């Protein structure tokens with residue numbers, strides 16, 4: 001194994017491996033990790049409670065395990081950055097819901113404590129590094145970020161910004177890479193999937209109708 005930091009993502013690690021592939025060795029047990037990333041949810045009360053409990057549980061590994069850095073990422077730190085920073089001195093870095101690529105700076109040891117940016121300015125691209133945490137055969141692909149609706153119970157538009165769809169070409173590029181890596185099942189996801197492409201010019205939201213079937217034929 002290369003001499004790289006041992007890292008674990010907790011409480012929903014889907015985006016964590018995506019940003020650090022090749023830079024760290026992922027480990028199964030938090031007590032073995034030198035860097036622990038807690039990917040939080042800030043949507044409803046129960047999810048916030050679970051996220052906070054997980055942060056404190058993981059923080060205990062700074063005392064009893066190998067942990068040297070505790071990182072909190074995701075929607076909870078996007079929603080309450082100042083409060084969390086004040087209440088949790090044991091957390092070394094906070095990343096927002098669109099700041100996964102900031103993990104590189106954290107790993108280099110040159111990051112500021114607060115790395116909470118503007119989610120409205122971010123959209124994943126096929127060129128972003130990614131490792132699939134759901135196993136080889138099946139993968140999620142994010143096709144858009146944000147939401148233009150205003151359901152009264154929902155905080156997602158405030159946390160993720162207005163709808164921004166990826167171009168169909170960029171989605172197909174990612175699907176092709178996943179298929180080449182062994183994926184048989186692709187699940188397209190976003191906050192408001194049926195609104196996909198409404199924010200794009202017509203030429204960017206379709207691939208002449210054949211691109212996805214082309215991916216399938218290549219399997």
Ligand code: SF4
Pocket residue numbers: 147148149150151154155156157191192
């Ligand atoms: S459509 Fe979904 S994500 Fe958008 S505001 Fe309503 S519940 Fe939230």
